[in-house]
Amino acid sequence: MKAIRVASVRHTHPDVAARQCRLRVGPEAPAMLLVFCGGKHDPVAMLAALRAEFGPVPIHGGSAAGVIGREGCGYGGFELGVLAIMDPGLVPRAVLTEALRRDEVAAGAELGAAVGAIASPDAAVMLLFDSVASRAPPLLHFASSIVEGFHDGFGNTPLQLFGGGLLTDMNLTGGWVFAGDRVLKHAAVALVFPPGVAVETVIMHGCRPISSFMEITRIQGAEVFELDGEPALTVIERMLGLPPGGVRGQELSLTVTLGQKLGDPYAPYQEGDYVNRLILRATPEAGSVTLFEPDFALGAQVQIMSRDNSLMLDSVRRGVAAMNAGLVGTDPLFALYIDCAGRASARSGAAIEEAELVTQGFAPEVPLLGFYSGVEVAQVGGGIGRSLDWTGVLAVLRRR
Incomplete structure (x- = not known):
């Protein structure tokens, strides 16, 4: 049985979209789902549909300005991407804060301290958070403040931090988080992977x-x-x-x-x-x-x-090639592509979708899912995790 299975579909009805993903994942029961959902779907209805199809498994992830899969990329608002972790030994532990509205630095510190209490040395940790503080007036939850607070709370232990901010669309009108069995606003979740899982990332912006x-x-x-x-x-x-x-x-x-x-x-x-x-x-x-x-x-x-589109596309080609070369002799589990929503051709004006260069060029044997994000998070310059703009982060989870 494959340890990881992925599916990405597009449908206006949550029940149908969830059912299509279930059919592609297969009948076996997953241990956890990582889900990214277009912002035109009702999140409560989608969560109910997923639980009806997959059973009472923890579901993490949230809204996405678009979903990226082997079957194609889309940002019309009705996309659904599902990554099913079938092996219980690979399931991350989830830590949550709902305090972004009150104070982003403090919320990040709360989350970092909680992660520090359970994480193994050099743990792979995926950080996902609601990017939108307010629609009117338009205000964001600053990712740099969340990440700064996270490191303050976590301390100086080595850490492999990656992730991104969640949006409902490219106009930054909303965002929400799937947190196990709930849908939350103004929340952030950290998924702490087991000690046997590491993450490799490549940063692609082309600036x-x-x-x-x-x-x-x-x-x-x-x-x-x-x-x-x-x-x-x-x-x-x-x-x-x-x-x-x-x-x-x-x-x-x-x-x-x-x-x-x-x-x-x-x-x-x-x-x-x-x-x-x-x-x-x-x-x-x-x-x-x-x-x-x-x-x-x-x-x-x-x-x-x-910053221009030709530099962006060249950067993706180089980054994917470098990641493919780096996979030789390793045991990859899955890949997650966290892609700034502004890089989509509808926003950037690029002649081709740069995300398609990832889905078409990255190692076909490795399960791949991606989402269009508000902000990206990755280790920069060999140092600590930082929030990034106008960036594609290709993260590959592998066995140590």
């Missing part, structure tokens, strides 16, 4: 530095006002050859990010060494740019990073 290192000399939250003592927007416009004051609104979002390189700043370029932050908007009156996350600090050394 490349087009500037030297610059110091953030004025910042407030996520709004960067100055780089090297000059208005941040002026510096970026000059680097891109744009006329001063010519950038309005969100025009920078599809062309550049701000990147922070971790580790040796003089080491050769490796995209897995960078944390990139999307630029949400420019404010010419203040000369500032606002980032997707508020974790860059005063004094941080950053670079302007070029």
